[in-house]
Amino acid sequence: MSERVLVKGTEAIGEAAIRAGCRLFFGYPITPQNELPEYMSKRMPEVGGTFLQTESEVATINMVYGAACTGTRVMTSTSSPGFSLMQEGISYMACAQLPAVLVNVVRGGPGLGDIQPSQGDYWQATKGGGHGDYKLIVLAPSTVQEAVDLTYLAFDLADEYRNPVLIIADGVIGQMMEPVTFPEFRDLNTLPNHGSWALTGAKGREKHIVVSFDIDPYVLEKMNLELVEKYKKIEAKEKRWEEYKLDDAEVVITAFGTVARIAKSVVEQARKEGIKVGLFRPITLWPFPYERLEEISRGKKLIFDVEMNMGQMLEDVKLAVKDHAPIEYYGRLGGVVPTPDEILQALKSKLGR
Structure with a gap:
């Protein structure tokens, strides 16, 4: 394990994500989480990853959707109004069973609100903020160290269950500085192999298709029931x-x-x-x-x-x-x-x- 270092919460989440194997980050600035994409803009090139500031939160989540289709570890971060704009894409990702890590540093609301800490996005996070029947795994840290640990865990949970995972924090956790111990870097060669479903090029094999809809209601019902069974497994194993x-x-x-x-x-x-x-x-x-x-x-x-x-x-x-x-x-x-x-x-x- 690394030595303890004093670090801000948002930056700690970014570093933990990189150490967990995240190599793609898409984001759009909104207070009070701006230090996270700023940190990733510096660190991603240093580890051979890609950082892209998008033109909007809607563009962001659709880029995350596309990246997740390849099975690559991908993350975005935002704050409350920005997270609202991502809801349609998040619902698509849940239906398509795509792994990704999302971070919402919650601010005061409703509406544009203010940039002060809040917990007003609980319903949005836990009850399915977008359309349709779906669930996110939602992790809520109470310290910067726990934000590090849960971020590292989030990528493993996303991969294991092929489901978006949300880390919900607030301006206090995001902006405070505390001493933390970072985990070691994951060997990228040991990350889960998503070859059975990911879009990595179909040369030499049958093509994969990743979709979040079907016009046949009976097929769509079957897709929903598969999600229900997955959620039951998560409920049985992942309560913390x-x-x-x-x-x-x-x-x-x-x-x-x-x-x-x-x-x-x-x-x-x-x-x-x-x-x-x-x-x-x-x-x-x-x-x-x-x-x-x-x-x-x-x-x-x-x-x-x-x-x-x-x-x-x-x-x-x-x-x-x-x-x-x-x-x-x-x-x-x-x-x-x-x-x-x-x-x-x-x-x-x-x-x-």
């Missing part, structure tokens, strides 16, 4: 989460990403005041770890969901917890980042303290 001080907890905070790291400070402060609080943090927003959260929620005094949105993950929390414990919510909107004191006071208010 973190549990923090839950062994004796009477109250459980649910949070992801940046808010989860803030929530750890809340846990510490609450315990100093005699309130037994723990944290449950989903790392895969899809597949969501419903079963584990349901198990944890049994007999608890309160499940306290905290987000930087109007309560989007709250829907999944409710589905998981069912009627095992009361659920309350606290959130900030428009790019406002809640402080530990604000969250703790809100929690104490819900507990009647």
Whole structure:
């Protein structure tokens, strides 16, 4: 493993992608993720890769689509409004079962919003932001080191399941600097061989066809059912989460990403005041770890969901917890980042303290 280095979140994601074997990057600038394509514009030529700044996010995702058809590891990054513009292409890629890694550094919204951190794209990420029935594997880091680790993992998951993988972060994770340890460079010769389906030239073999449609509804239904079976496998194998001080907890905070790291400070402060609080943090927003959260929620005094949105993950929390414990919510909107004191006071208010 490499030595620890101090690096910004967006740049750390770029370097992790390169080390994972990514050699194609297409992107269009939008704050607060601009340092990522800027970093890739410098690093890609150094490793024999290709960087291209496109004319729009629509062009970007269609270039990613084309590159993914070759089985080459490819990535793009953007922020909320740009990710919206990519939705049609992402739906096409999911239907065509193409591997790629997408990064959304979420900003305040809706609309053009602002460039401050937010978690307002949860529904878009986890419920299928585009048309049709499809799912993305969605990974939510809460530290720069985890952003590195999950980026490296994302390419393997994309290849294993032939499915787009989304890393959803926000302006805090994207812009902060933390010491990280980078993984070693992958040997490109050891990357998965996609010769059974990829478009690499048909000389000497039967041609491959990659499509995301069929005008015969029965054929299209069969394609959809194949996706359903794949998603079941992902749900069975790829749920990830973190549990923090839950062994004796009477109250459980649910949070992801940046808010989860803030929530750890809340846990510490609450315990100093005699309130037994723990944290449950989903790392895969899809597949969501419903079963584990349901198990944890049994007999608890309160499940306290905290987000930087109007309560989007709250829907999944409710589905998981069912009627095992009361659920309350606290959130900030428009790019406002809640402080530990604000969250703790809100929690104490819900507990009647």
